[in-house]
Amino acid sequence: MKKKLNPEPSDLAPTFISAICIIFLGIFVLLLATDFGQSFTTEGYRRHQIDVHSEPVPNMMLVDSQGVNQNLQDFIVQDGRYVILDFFYTSCKTICISQAAIFNSLQEKIKVHHLEDRVQLISVSFDPMQDDFKAIQQYASRVKANPSVWSLLTVSSPKDLKSLLDSFGIYVIKVPPFGDLDHNASFHLIDPKGNLIKISSLDDVDDLLSIVKIKIKYE
Protein backbone atom coordinates (compact mmCIF):
# COMPACT_ATOMS: atom_id res chain seq x y z
CA MET A 1 0.00 0.00 0.00
CA LYS A 2 1.29 3.47 -0.85
CA LYS A 3 2.10 5.50 2.23
CA LYS A 4 0.69 9.00 2.45
CA LEU A 5 3.65 11.36 2.40
CA ASN A 6 2.09 14.78 2.66
CA PRO A 7 0.19 15.94 5.75
CA GLU A 8 -3.02 17.90 6.07
CA PRO A 9 -2.63 21.71 5.97
CA SER A 10 -3.31 21.87 9.71
CA ASP A 11 -0.14 19.85 10.37
CA LEU A 12 2.13 22.27 8.57
CA ALA A 13 3.17 24.35 11.60
CA PRO A 14 6.23 22.24 12.58
CA THR A 15 7.53 22.45 9.02
CA PHE A 16 7.09 26.19 8.68
CA ILE A 17 8.59 26.99 12.08
CA SER A 18 11.62 24.79 11.43
CA ALA A 19 11.92 26.24 7.91
CA ILE A 20 12.29 29.74 9.33
CA CYS A 21 14.94 28.52 11.80
CA ILE A 22 16.80 26.68 9.01
CA ILE A 23 16.72 29.73 6.71
CA PHE A 24 18.21 31.93 9.44
CA LEU A 25 20.83 29.30 10.27
CA GLY A 26 21.68 28.88 6.57
CA ILE A 27 22.05 32.62 6.06
CA PHE A 28 24.25 32.77 9.16
CA VAL A 29 26.53 30.00 7.84
CA LEU A 30 26.82 31.75 4.45
CA LEU A 31 27.56 35.07 6.18
CA LEU A 32 30.27 33.44 8.32
CA ALA A 33 31.87 31.92 5.23
CA THR A 34 31.90 35.25 3.38
CA ASP A 35 33.02 37.49 6.23
CA PHE A 36 29.48 38.82 6.61
CA GLY A 37 28.90 39.32 2.94
CA GLN A 38 32.12 41.29 2.47
CA SER A 39 34.17 38.78 0.56
CA PHE A 40 33.27 35.99 -1.81
CA THR A 41 36.87 35.30 -2.84
CA THR A 42 39.95 34.39 -0.82
CA GLU A 43 41.59 37.57 -2.07
CA GLY A 44 38.69 39.73 -0.89
CA TYR A 45 38.63 37.92 2.45
CA ARG A 46 42.33 38.59 3.05
CA ARG A 47 41.97 42.27 2.07
CA HIS A 48 39.02 42.74 4.36
CA GLN A 49 40.87 41.04 7.25
CA ILE A 50 43.80 43.44 6.85
CA ASP A 51 41.46 46.46 6.60
CA VAL A 52 40.00 45.49 9.97
CA HIS A 53 43.21 44.37 11.75
CA SER A 54 46.67 45.31 10.51
CA GLU A 55 49.28 42.58 10.91
CA PRO A 56 53.05 42.83 11.52
CA VAL A 57 55.18 41.67 8.59
CA PRO A 58 57.04 38.42 9.30
CA ASN A 59 60.39 38.42 11.03
CA MET A 60 62.32 36.75 8.25
CA MET A 61 65.74 36.81 6.61
CA LEU A 62 65.85 37.99 3.01
CA VAL A 63 68.78 38.71 0.68
CA ASP A 64 69.08 42.04 -1.10
CA SER A 65 70.50 42.55 -4.58
CA GLN A 66 74.00 43.14 -3.12
CA GLY A 67 73.95 39.71 -1.50
CA VAL A 68 73.52 41.14 2.01
CA ASN A 69 71.17 39.36 4.45
CA GLN A 70 68.37 41.57 5.74
CA ASN A 71 65.65 40.90 8.26
CA LEU A 72 62.47 42.10 6.55
CA GLN A 73 60.97 43.66 9.67
CA ASP A 74 64.20 45.43 10.71
CA PHE A 75 64.79 46.52 7.13
CA ILE A 76 61.45 48.35 7.13
CA VAL A 77 61.54 49.71 10.69
CA GLN A 78 65.12 51.01 10.47
CA ASP A 79 64.41 52.62 7.14
CA GLY A 80 61.42 54.45 8.60
CA ARG A 81 59.52 54.88 5.34
CA TYR A 82 56.14 53.55 4.25
CA VAL A 83 56.53 50.52 2.03
CA ILE A 84 54.60 49.33 -0.99
CA LEU A 85 55.56 45.68 -1.43
CA ASP A 86 54.88 43.12 -4.14
CA PHE A 87 56.00 39.61 -5.04
CA PHE A 88 57.59 38.48 -8.30
CA TYR A 89 60.04 36.03 -9.84
CA THR A 90 62.58 36.92 -12.49
CA SER A 91 61.58 34.38 -15.17
CA CYS A 92 57.91 35.45 -15.02
CA LYS A 93 56.46 36.37 -18.39
CA THR A 94 52.99 37.56 -17.46
CA ILE A 95 51.69 39.35 -14.40
CA CYS A 96 55.10 40.29 -12.92
CA ILE A 97 55.85 42.32 -16.03
CA SER A 98 52.79 44.48 -15.54
CA GLN A 99 53.57 44.68 -11.82
CA ALA A 100 57.07 45.92 -12.66
CA ALA A 101 55.65 48.46 -15.11
CA ILE A 102 53.30 49.76 -12.40
CA PHE A 103 56.15 49.97 -9.89
CA ASN A 104 58.19 51.80 -12.46
CA SER A 105 55.54 54.46 -12.96
CA LEU A 106 55.02 54.57 -9.20
CA GLN A 107 58.73 55.30 -8.85
CA GLU A 108 58.26 58.32 -11.14
CA LYS A 109 55.19 59.48 -9.23
CA ILE A 110 57.07 59.27 -5.94
CA LYS A 111 59.77 61.53 -7.39
CA VAL A 112 57.26 63.97 -8.86
CA HIS A 113 55.50 64.29 -5.50
CA HIS A 114 58.83 64.47 -3.59
CA LEU A 115 57.96 61.46 -1.48
CA GLU A 116 61.35 59.71 -1.83
CA ASP A 117 62.05 60.03 1.88
CA ARG A 118 58.55 58.90 2.90
CA VAL A 119 57.79 55.91 0.65
CA GLN A 120 59.86 53.05 -0.65
CA LEU A 121 59.04 50.16 -2.95
CA ILE A 122 60.08 46.58 -2.25
CA SER A 123 59.78 43.61 -4.59
CA VAL A 124 60.36 40.16 -3.12
CA SER A 125 61.16 37.15 -5.29
CA PHE A 126 59.42 33.92 -4.27
CA ASP A 127 61.51 31.69 -6.50
CA PRO A 128 64.65 31.14 -4.35
CA MET A 129 65.73 28.14 -6.41
CA GLN A 130 66.24 30.30 -9.51
CA ASP A 131 66.59 33.81 -8.15
CA ASP A 132 69.80 34.41 -6.25
CA PHE A 133 70.98 37.94 -5.55
CA LYS A 134 72.74 38.13 -8.92
CA ALA A 135 69.55 37.26 -10.77
CA ILE A 136 67.56 39.96 -8.98
CA GLN A 137 70.42 42.40 -9.53
CA GLN A 138 70.06 41.86 -13.28
CA TYR A 139 66.30 42.06 -13.00
CA ALA A 140 66.60 45.35 -11.10
CA SER A 141 68.58 46.93 -13.93
CA ARG A 142 66.17 45.48 -16.49
CA VAL A 143 63.13 47.09 -14.84
CA LYS A 144 65.14 50.28 -14.16
CA ALA A 145 64.74 50.17 -10.40
CA ASN A 146 66.20 53.24 -8.71
CA PRO A 147 67.95 51.80 -5.62
CA SER A 148 67.07 54.80 -3.47
CA VAL A 149 63.34 54.13 -3.96
CA TRP A 150 62.94 50.54 -5.11
CA SER A 151 64.71 47.59 -3.47
CA LEU A 152 64.57 44.04 -4.73
CA LEU A 153 64.94 41.15 -2.31
CA THR A 154 64.89 37.39 -2.51
CA VAL A 155 64.23 34.68 0.07
CA SER A 156 67.43 33.40 1.67
CA SER A 157 66.24 29.92 2.59
CA PRO A 158 63.52 28.08 0.64
CA LYS A 159 62.00 26.66 3.83
CA ASP A 160 60.89 30.17 4.90
CA LEU A 161 59.01 30.65 1.66
CA LYS A 162 55.68 29.17 2.65
CA SER A 163 55.28 31.17 5.84
CA LEU A 164 56.34 34.35 4.02
CA LEU A 165 53.75 33.84 1.30
CA ASP A 166 51.08 32.81 3.82
CA SER A 167 51.59 35.92 5.89
CA PHE A 168 50.97 38.09 2.82
CA GLY A 169 48.16 35.90 1.46
CA ILE A 170 50.00 34.98 -1.75
CA TYR A 171 49.19 31.61 -3.30
CA VAL A 172 51.66 30.33 -5.89
CA ILE A 173 50.55 27.59 -8.27
CA LYS A 174 52.58 25.51 -10.69
CA VAL A 175 50.86 25.52 -14.08
CA PRO A 176 51.19 22.37 -16.16
CA PRO A 177 52.70 21.33 -18.54
CA PHE A 178 55.88 23.39 -18.02
CA GLY A 179 55.50 24.13 -14.32
CA ASP A 180 55.39 27.90 -14.82
CA LEU A 181 54.46 29.73 -11.66
CA ASP A 182 51.21 31.65 -11.39
CA HIS A 183 50.24 33.77 -8.40
CA ASN A 184 47.63 36.21 -7.23
CA ALA A 185 48.90 39.72 -7.82
CA SER A 186 48.44 42.41 -5.21
CA PHE A 187 50.26 45.35 -3.64
CA HIS A 188 50.82 45.51 0.10
CA LEU A 189 51.08 48.77 2.03
CA ILE A 190 53.23 48.55 5.16
CA ASP A 191 53.58 51.39 7.67
CA PRO A 192 56.99 52.48 9.07
CA LYS A 193 56.40 50.35 12.20
CA GLY A 194 56.33 47.25 10.02
CA ASN A 195 52.59 46.61 10.04
CA LEU A 196 50.76 45.49 6.93
CA ILE A 197 47.84 47.95 6.78
CA LYS A 198 46.30 47.59 3.32
CA ILE A 199 46.24 45.19 0.37
CA SER A 200 45.14 46.48 -3.01
CA SER A 201 44.72 45.14 -6.51
CA LEU A 202 47.02 46.26 -9.31
CA ASP A 203 44.44 48.74 -10.57
CA ASP A 204 44.14 50.52 -7.23
CA VAL A 205 47.79 51.19 -6.55
CA ASP A 206 47.22 54.96 -6.64
CA ASP A 207 44.93 54.53 -3.63
CA LEU A 208 47.91 53.26 -1.65
CA LEU A 209 49.87 56.37 -2.54
CA SER A 210 47.00 58.62 -1.51
CA ILE A 211 46.65 56.73 1.79
CA VAL A 212 50.35 57.40 2.41
CA LYS A 213 49.87 61.10 1.56
CA ILE A 214 46.95 61.40 3.97
CA LYS A 215 48.86 59.59 6.74
CA ILE A 216 51.88 61.86 6.28
CA LYS A 217 49.65 64.95 6.37
CA TYR A 218 48.24 63.98 9.77
CA GLU A 219 51.57 62.97 11.34
Add this chain to the structure above:
Amino acid sequence: MSEFKFINLDIRNYLAGILFLSAVFLSLWPLRALIIENMFWHMDIQIPLLIAAGLISKIPVSNFSQNLSRFNAYGLNSFIVSQVILVFWMLPISIDRAIIHWGYDLVKIISLIVCGWLIQVSFKRTTVVIEIFFVGYFLAMMLWVGFYYIQSDIRLCNVYTQDSQQYAGGGLMVFAVVLSLVWIISKLYKRSQI
Protein backbone atom coordinates in the same frame (compact mmCIF):
# COMPACT_ATOMS: atom_id res chain seq x y z
CA MET B 1 8.71 -9.60 -5.05
CA SER B 2 10.73 -8.97 -1.92
CA GLU B 3 13.73 -10.59 -3.57
CA PHE B 4 13.43 -8.16 -6.47
CA LYS B 5 13.28 -5.24 -4.06
CA PHE B 6 16.39 -6.44 -2.29
CA ILE B 7 18.34 -6.57 -5.56
CA ASN B 8 17.02 -3.18 -6.56
CA LEU B 9 18.23 -1.65 -3.31
CA ASP B 10 21.57 -3.31 -3.67
CA ILE B 11 22.18 -2.04 -7.20
CA ARG B 12 21.34 1.56 -6.34
CA ASN B 13 23.64 1.62 -3.32
CA TYR B 14 26.31 -0.22 -5.27
CA LEU B 15 26.21 2.51 -7.93
CA ALA B 16 26.18 5.26 -5.30
CA GLY B 17 29.21 3.62 -3.71
CA ILE B 18 31.10 3.69 -7.02
CA LEU B 19 30.29 7.37 -7.55
CA PHE B 20 31.23 8.14 -3.95
CA LEU B 21 34.55 6.29 -4.14
CA SER B 22 35.54 7.88 -7.43
CA ALA B 23 34.79 11.30 -5.92
CA VAL B 24 36.77 10.50 -2.77
CA PHE B 25 39.73 9.24 -4.80
CA LEU B 26 39.81 12.65 -6.49
CA SER B 27 40.54 14.11 -3.06
CA LEU B 28 43.39 11.69 -2.36
CA TRP B 29 46.89 11.36 -3.75
CA PRO B 30 47.73 10.88 -6.64
CA LEU B 31 44.39 11.82 -8.28
CA ARG B 32 44.20 14.92 -6.08
CA ALA B 33 46.58 16.56 -8.57
CA LEU B 34 43.62 16.72 -10.98
CA ILE B 35 41.41 18.81 -8.71
CA ILE B 36 44.37 20.91 -7.52
CA GLU B 37 45.47 21.83 -11.02
CA ASN B 38 42.16 21.95 -12.75
CA MET B 39 39.04 23.72 -11.55
CA PHE B 40 36.94 21.77 -14.08
CA TRP B 41 37.76 18.49 -12.34
CA HIS B 42 36.87 20.01 -8.99
CA MET B 43 33.64 21.84 -9.76
CA ASP B 44 32.26 19.99 -12.75
CA ILE B 45 33.31 16.42 -11.98
CA GLN B 46 34.01 15.82 -8.28
CA ILE B 47 31.17 17.92 -6.86
CA PRO B 48 28.49 16.49 -9.21
CA LEU B 49 29.74 12.95 -8.46
CA LEU B 50 29.23 13.55 -4.74
CA ILE B 51 25.75 15.00 -5.23
CA ALA B 52 24.81 12.16 -7.58
CA ALA B 53 26.04 9.57 -5.05
CA GLY B 54 23.71 11.04 -2.42
CA LEU B 55 20.90 11.43 -4.92
CA ILE B 56 20.74 7.76 -5.95
CA SER B 57 21.65 6.16 -2.62
CA LYS B 58 18.88 4.22 -0.94
CA ILE B 59 18.75 4.63 2.80
CA PRO B 60 16.34 2.34 4.68
CA VAL B 61 13.42 4.11 6.36
CA SER B 62 13.81 4.21 10.14
CA ASN B 63 11.54 5.37 12.94
CA PHE B 64 13.76 8.38 13.42
CA SER B 65 13.37 9.60 9.85
CA GLN B 66 9.62 8.92 10.08
CA ASN B 67 9.37 11.23 13.09
CA LEU B 68 11.54 13.83 11.39
CA SER B 69 9.25 13.90 8.35
CA ARG B 70 6.74 15.85 10.44
CA PHE B 71 9.15 18.80 10.06
CA ASN B 72 9.58 18.28 6.34
CA ALA B 73 6.15 18.58 4.75
CA TYR B 74 6.35 18.78 0.95
CA GLY B 75 10.14 18.34 1.31
CA LEU B 76 10.40 22.04 2.05
CA ASN B 77 13.18 21.88 4.63
CA SER B 78 15.27 19.28 2.84
CA PHE B 79 15.09 21.56 -0.21
CA ILE B 80 16.20 24.60 1.81
CA VAL B 81 19.16 22.80 3.42
CA SER B 82 20.32 21.35 0.10
CA GLN B 83 20.08 24.81 -1.48
CA VAL B 84 22.26 26.34 1.27
CA ILE B 85 24.87 23.61 0.74
CA LEU B 86 24.85 24.19 -3.03
CA VAL B 87 25.19 27.96 -2.64
CA PHE B 88 28.05 27.46 -0.18
CA TRP B 89 30.03 25.33 -2.64
CA MET B 90 29.52 27.78 -5.47
CA LEU B 91 31.44 30.50 -3.62
CA PRO B 92 34.99 30.91 -4.97
CA ILE B 93 36.27 31.25 -1.40
CA SER B 94 34.88 27.81 -0.49
CA ILE B 95 36.46 26.22 -3.55
CA ASP B 96 39.82 27.70 -2.52
CA ARG B 97 39.44 26.53 1.04
CA ALA B 98 38.66 22.96 -0.01
CA ILE B 99 41.99 22.85 -1.84
CA ILE B 100 44.04 24.56 0.86
CA HIS B 101 42.65 22.91 4.04
CA TRP B 102 41.92 19.19 4.12
CA GLY B 103 39.30 19.81 6.83
CA TYR B 104 37.19 21.83 4.40
CA ASP B 105 37.61 19.10 1.83
CA LEU B 106 36.18 16.58 4.28
CA VAL B 107 33.26 18.91 5.06
CA LYS B 108 32.73 19.27 1.30
CA ILE B 109 32.50 15.52 0.75
CA ILE B 110 30.10 14.94 3.64
CA SER B 111 27.89 17.98 3.01
CA LEU B 112 27.49 17.28 -0.71
CA ILE B 113 26.57 13.63 -0.13
CA VAL B 114 23.97 14.83 2.39
CA CYS B 115 22.85 17.46 -0.11
CA GLY B 116 22.23 14.84 -2.80
CA TRP B 117 20.34 12.66 -0.36
CA LEU B 118 18.18 15.61 0.80
CA ILE B 119 17.28 16.43 -2.81
CA GLN B 120 16.17 12.81 -3.19
CA VAL B 121 14.00 13.12 -0.06
CA SER B 122 12.51 16.39 -1.34
CA PHE B 123 11.67 15.01 -4.77
CA LYS B 124 9.66 12.22 -3.13
CA ARG B 125 7.50 14.55 -1.07
CA THR B 126 7.24 17.75 -2.99
CA THR B 127 4.60 19.27 -5.22
CA VAL B 128 5.28 20.57 -8.72
CA VAL B 129 5.10 24.22 -7.66
CA ILE B 130 7.71 23.88 -4.89
CA GLU B 131 9.90 21.80 -7.17
CA ILE B 132 9.77 24.42 -9.91
CA PHE B 133 10.69 27.10 -7.39
CA PHE B 134 13.77 25.34 -5.98
CA VAL B 135 15.03 23.55 -9.08
CA GLY B 136 14.36 26.57 -11.29
CA TYR B 137 16.12 28.86 -8.86
CA PHE B 138 19.13 26.56 -8.57
CA LEU B 139 19.54 26.02 -12.31
CA ALA B 140 19.31 29.76 -12.96
CA MET B 141 21.93 30.39 -10.28
CA MET B 142 24.21 27.73 -11.76
CA LEU B 143 23.89 29.30 -15.21
CA TRP B 144 24.67 32.72 -13.76
CA VAL B 145 27.67 31.53 -11.73
CA GLY B 146 29.05 29.73 -14.80
CA PHE B 147 28.67 32.88 -16.87
CA TYR B 148 30.30 34.94 -14.11
CA TYR B 149 33.30 32.60 -14.01
CA ILE B 150 33.68 32.81 -17.80
CA GLN B 151 33.46 36.56 -18.24
CA SER B 152 35.34 37.65 -15.10
CA ASP B 153 38.66 39.24 -16.05
CA ILE B 154 40.06 38.71 -12.57
CA ARG B 155 40.96 35.41 -10.96
CA LEU B 156 38.21 34.55 -8.51
CA CYS B 157 39.97 31.51 -7.05
CA ASN B 158 43.54 31.99 -5.90
CA VAL B 159 44.28 28.30 -6.32
CA TYR B 160 43.40 28.17 -10.04
CA THR B 161 44.56 29.95 -13.17
CA GLN B 162 42.15 32.09 -15.10
CA ASP B 163 42.01 29.59 -17.98
CA SER B 164 41.00 26.89 -15.56
CA GLN B 165 38.34 29.16 -14.09
CA GLN B 166 36.85 29.80 -17.54
CA TYR B 167 36.70 26.09 -18.39
CA ALA B 168 34.95 25.41 -15.10
CA GLY B 169 32.46 28.22 -15.78
CA GLY B 170 31.73 26.83 -19.24
CA GLY B 171 31.22 23.40 -17.72
CA LEU B 172 28.74 24.80 -15.20
CA MET B 173 26.74 26.49 -17.96
CA VAL B 174 26.59 23.30 -20.02
CA PHE B 175 25.57 21.40 -16.89
CA ALA B 176 22.81 23.89 -16.15
CA VAL B 177 21.39 23.62 -19.67
CA VAL B 178 21.58 19.81 -19.75
CA LEU B 179 20.01 19.46 -16.29
CA SER B 180 17.21 21.84 -17.25
CA LEU B 181 16.41 19.75 -20.32
CA VAL B 182 16.56 16.47 -18.39
CA TRP B 183 14.33 17.89 -15.69
CA ILE B 184 11.73 19.32 -18.11
CA ILE B 185 11.65 16.12 -20.19
CA SER B 186 11.26 13.94 -17.10
CA LYS B 187 8.39 16.14 -15.87
CA LEU B 188 6.64 15.95 -19.23
CA TYR B 189 7.19 12.19 -19.35
CA LYS B 190 5.72 11.71 -15.87
CA ARG B 191 2.74 13.83 -16.85
CA SER B 192 2.13 11.73 -19.94
CA GLN B 193 2.13 8.62 -17.73
CA ILE B 194 -0.78 9.88 -15.61
